[in-house]
Amino acid sequence: MDSTGAIVVGVDGSEQALRAVRWAAVEAAQRNLRLHLISGVDPALVGYYGVGLPIPQEAFDQVERQAEQELTDAAAAAHEAASGVVVTTARSQASPVPMFLDLSKRARLIVLGASGRGGFEGMLTGSTAVSVVAHSECPVVVVRGDERRPGPVVVGVDGSPTSISALGVAFEEAAWRGVPLVAVHAWSDRDYATTIPVEYGLLQTEPSDAEQARVLSESLAGWQEKHPDVTVERVVVRDRPRRQLLDWSARAQLVVAGSRGRGGFRGLLLGSTSQALLHYAECPVLIVRPQD
The missing domain is CATH 3.40.50.620 (HUPs)
Incomplete structure (x- = not known):
C-alpha cells in the first residue's frame, strides 16, 4: 500500500x-x-x-x-x-x-x-x-526530547514566505491539540545586517522594536481570523532566533519552523535555525518546506 x-x-x-x-x-x-x-x-x-x-x-x-x-x-x-x-x-x-x-x-x-x-x-x-x-x-x-509533554505549540516567524507557511501549519496544530500558540519573532542586529542592502547599512540603520512587532502582527493577521479559537502569545525579542526557539523547546510540546527564513545565503535548503532545532531541540520539531 x-x-x-x-x-x-x-x-x-x-x-x-x-x-x-x-x-x-x-x-x-x-x-x-x-x-x-x-x-x-x-x-x-x-x-x-x-x-x-x-x-x-x-x-x-x-x-x-x-x-x-x-x-x-x-x-x-x-x-x-x-x-x-x-x-x-x-x-x-x-x-x-x-x-x-x-x-x-x-x-x-x-x-x-x-x-x-x-x-x-x-x-x-x-x-x-x-x-x-x-x-x-x-x-x-x-x-526529539519528550514526545508527550504538555505545553504550547511554538512557531518561529520572520515574515518570509516559508515562515508564513509554517505559521499556518502551527495554527492547525494548536487548534487540533487545543493548546495555545506561541509566535516567536526574534532578530539580532547581526542577522538583520546580512539581509538589508549595503547602502542601507552605510546609513547605520537598524529595525526598531515597533517595526519588528509590526512584522509579527502582519504575519499573524490572516491566520488568527481563520483560527479564532486559538489563543496566541506574541514574543518579539532582539535575540538569535535559534536560541529563542531552543529555549522554548524546553517548555513546548511541538516547535514549528520553516526550512529557511529570510537570512542566510540563497540556495541553502536548510537555514541555521532549522538545523539547530533538528539537532538540539528538547521536543518534537516540525519543519515546513516552501510549497508551490
Missing part, C-alpha cells in the same frame, strides 16, 4: 525510531489518518560488500528477516500507543533518503526519529533526517 494521505514513519529497529512510531500513532489516531511504517535498505550493507558486488544470499535473507521483525515490533508499539490506529507496513529496497523523498510526494506527514543506529545495524542516521527535511515535499517531524 502506498503513502497517499498517510503519516509515514521510518523504522530501523532503534529506540529513537520506536519513539517516533509511538508519537505518530497518537497523531494518526486522533486525526483518523493511516499510519504507514516503512523500512529501507541500509546503504552500509552495499558499501560493506563493495559497490557492484553481489550480496551473499545468506546475508540478504538475514537482513530481510531482521527488517520484517522490526516492522512487526513497530506495528505492535503503534497499537500499544493508540489502539484504534490503522497501521500498514512496507519493506523497500531503496535507500532511505530517496525512499522518503518519493513517499513525501503523496504523504500527509513524514516522521523520523532524531537519529537511528546508523551503519550496518540501522538505516536512519542523523544525516538522513537532515537530507529528508531539506528536500521533502511534505512537512517532516523529527521526534
Whole structure:
C-alpha cells in the first residue's frame, strides 16, 4: 500500500525510531489518518560488500528477516500507543533518503526519529533526517526530547514566505491539540545586517522594536481570523532566533519552523535555525518546506 494521505514513519529497529512510531500513532489516531511504517535498505550493507558486488544470499535473507521483525515490533508499539490506529507496513529496497523523498510526494506527514543506529545495524542516521527535511515535499517531524509533554505549540516567524507557511501549519496544530500558540519573532542586529542592502547599512540603520512587532502582527493577521479559537502569545525579542526557539523547546510540546527564513545565503535548503532545532531541540520539531 502506498503513502497517499498517510503519516509515514521510518523504522530501523532503534529506540529513537520506536519513539517516533509511538508519537505518530497518537497523531494518526486522533486525526483518523493511516499510519504507514516503512523500512529501507541500509546503504552500509552495499558499501560493506563493495559497490557492484553481489550480496551473499545468506546475508540478504538475514537482513530481510531482521527488517520484517522490526516492522512487526513497530506495528505492535503503534497499537500499544493508540489502539484504534490503522497501521500498514512496507519493506523497500531503496535507500532511505530517496525512499522518503518519493513517499513525501503523496504523504500527509513524514516522521523520523532524531537519529537511528546508523551503519550496518540501522538505516536512519542523523544525516538522513537532515537530507529528508531539506528536500521533502511534505512537512517532516523529527521526534526529539519528550514526545508527550504538555505545553504550547511554538512557531518561529520572520515574515518570509516559508515562515508564513509554517505559521499556518502551527495554527492547525494548536487548534487540533487545543493548546495555545506561541509566535516567536526574534532578530539580532547581526542577522538583520546580512539581509538589508549595503547602502542601507552605510546609513547605520537598524529595525526598531515597533517595526519588528509590526512584522509579527502582519504575519499573524490572516491566520488568527481563520483560527479564532486559538489563543496566541506574541514574543518579539532582539535575540538569535535559534536560541529563542531552543529555549522554548524546553517548555513546548511541538516547535514549528520553516526550512529557511529570510537570512542566510540563497540556495541553502536548510537555514541555521532549522538545523539547530533538528539537532538540539528538547521536543518534537516540525519543519515546513516552501510549497508551490
